[in-house]
Amino acid sequence: MHANKTIHLRGLEKKDQMVFSSLLSLLSLKTTDEWTIGLQENSDAIVVDFDLEEGQRLANSLERTGKKVILYGNHPRCRQHPLWLGKPLRATDMLRCLKEIETISTTGKTHADPDDQSHNQSHNQSHDKSIYQQPAPAVRLKRWPDRELCRAYPGAIRLCAVLMKHSVTVEKAALMAGLPYQRAADFVAKCKERNYIEEKPIEIIGIHQTVNSNNQKTKLFDRLRHKFRARA
Numbered sequence: 001m002h003a004n005k006t007i008h009l010r011g012l013e014k015k016d017q018m019v020f021s022s023l024l025s026l027l028s029l030k031t032t033d034e035w036t037i038g039l040q041e042n043s044d045a046i047v048v049d050f051d052l053e054e055g056q057r058l059a060n061s062l063e064r065t066g067k068k069v070i071l072y073g074n075h076p077r078c079r080q081h082p083l084w085l086g087k088p089l090r091a092t093d094m095l096r097c098l099k100e101i102e103t104i105s106t107t108g109k110t111h112a113d114p115d116d117q118s119h120n121q122s123h124n125q126s127h128d129k130s131i132y133q134q135p136a137p138a139v140r141l142k143r144w145p146d147r148e149l150c151r152a153y154p155g156a157i158r159l160c161a162v163l164m165k166h167s168v169t170v171e172k173a174a175l176m177a178g179l180p181y182q183r184a185a186d187f188v189a190k191c192k193e194r195n196y197i198e199e200k201p202i203e204i205i206g207i208h209q210t211v212n213s214n215n216q217k218t219k220l221f222d223r224l225r226h227k228f229r230a231r232a
Contacts, residue, residue, distance in 0.1 A: 005101075006038025010058060011049035012072065019089050020047070027091060031098050044068065045101050047085070050075050051182040068104065070097050074185065087185075137199040138167040139188055145196050153187040155179045163188075167200055 007024065009017055021037050028035045038044075046062055049055040051073035059069050070083040078084045083100060085093050141163040150156040158177040162168070168176070174184035191197045 003033045005033045005035050005045075006040075006043040007035060007070075008038045008041055008043035008046045010041075010046060011052055011055045012047065016049075016072075016089065020094075023089065023091050023094050027095050027098060030095060032102050033098075035098060041067075045070055045083070045097075047072050049073055049182075050078050051087070051185070068101055073182075075181070137201055138169055139163060139173070140167040140198050140200070141191065141196055142198050143196060145191055145194070149187075149190060149194070152190075153183055155183065156187050159184055159187060163197075167198075 009020060012020065024035050024037065041062075045068040047070045048059045048062070050059055050071040055073070056075075059071060062069050068083065070085055071078045071081045072085045072087070072089075074087050078086070083097050085097060141160060144160060144164070145156075150160065153159075155177060159173060159179055162173050162176045166173070166176070170185050170188050171181055173188075174181045177184065188197060192199075
């Protein structure tokens with residue numbers, strides 16, 4: 001039997017609210033229950049923009065009261081949460097969250113419940129794999145953005161100065177420019193839309209590569225020592 005359930009949105013921008021509402025009406029046909037947007041915090045689930053400091057405090061507070069909270073954003077802590085939606089919003093992620101909430105309501109536990117060790121181990125392995133194989137790309141400005149775009153984001157000039165000189169992640173660029181992460185991420189997203197941004201994957205050097213490099217250096221020093229001893 002279908003149940004009527006609601007989701008309350010907190011801290012999301014109007015455009016994100018519109019996208020969320022549209023997707024929810026479509027995806028509700030693929031879920032066991034019928035989902036709609038709720039106006040009260042006593043809804044079955046609450047979506048919080050976790051990229052905002054206020055959203056982080058709110059999410060922690062709501063979860064302490066037993067609320068089902070969906071973290072919306074690209075903050076590193078979001079990926080560790082069973083209910084997470086990345087930016088930009090995707091239908092597959094949203095459907096996964098809805099079905100996860102229905103599972104919690106039915107069984108009282110998430111798919112990643114600790115007592116399910118086989119699933120928990122595979123989940124951790126896939127999570128670790130995603131972290132090391134899909135790191136955030138480095139971004140760099142190919143040219144200076146137009147004035148109107150820079151004016152729309154306070155501090156964008158500092159961020160542009162960083163990205164003209166360095167290829168770094170958005171998170172690091174925000175720190176270097178002294179800007180909130182979300183503002184920097186939004187600005188970079190707009191720059192990508194206008195083809196101002198160049199993305200490069202960040203290569204991760206494995207431990208074995210470091211060891212091999214050290215071994216090569218050691219062998220080189222050994223050869224030099226023998227050479228000088230022979231001359232002496």
